């Protein structure tokens with residue numbers, strides 16, 4: 001997950017001017033104008049739990065280009081959980097890009113920040129308390145892993161990147177998650193090293209995010225008609241297949257609760273060799289793609 005891999009690629013069709021203010025007539029982005037202060041990067045937070053191995057040996061073909069009998073290896077349950085959490089978070093991040101495109105939403109700020117905010121709000125809404133915190137925690141850890149990798153390689157952040165710096169995304173996710181229920185997430189804030197001065201405004205940040213995106217979410221939840229999201233996958237290894245099932249579950253979850261005004265496709269597949277992208281939304285094709293190299297890299301980079 002180096003800086004040369006971005007988590008998404010957005011297309012060209014975007015509402016970028018006030019002329020595009022659409023029929024929903026709301027201001028979305030107040031919640032999206034998250035503070036741009038770059039906070040200090042955190043230390044590696046070694047997880048002390050012993051790695052739990054799945055008792056059932058899985059056939060895991062490490063090299064998806066390899067032909068023949070898959071190599072039999074055990075999937076590490078803790079590493080896969082890191083994959084699951086990041087896949088879910090990234091799914092809702094990409095869904096935000098899709099909604100912005102197909103609903104022609106105004107975005108008065110950085111779209112990448114808006115997508116991160118949407119992901120936290122949706123996870124908080126759709127999952128039980130413990131899992132919601134775990135998923136958002138895993139997503140934040142994913143950015144921390146990226147930051148640590150970059151630092152260990154002596155690389156600096158590319159300030160021309162449309163995404164915010166990894167550790168700012170980490171703290172934004174942590175802050176919003178804590179702000180969703182500060183009365184019961186104090187331990188989470190402490191574990192994730194959320195500074196007190198930032199913590200003081202997290203409840204207000206989450207409230208603004210929930211209210212802003214809430215208008216969109218209510219719109220697609222109340223819709224009487226719409227198009228379901230379709231899903232396809234061409235995963236090869238056991239790891240990839242199981243990760244694809246995570247995404248398929250989220251597609252079903254969204255289809256049960258929401259109706260989108262236009263069709264949307266989601267696929268998990270092997271992307272072109274040398275592809276710089278892990279997951280991206282393709283405007284014009286209305287399609288979210290998860291590259292299998294993203295799954296493999298998440299599993300490989302999962303914190304111990």
Ligand SMILES: [Zn+2]
Nearest residue numbers: 007008112115
């Ligand atoms: Zn994005």
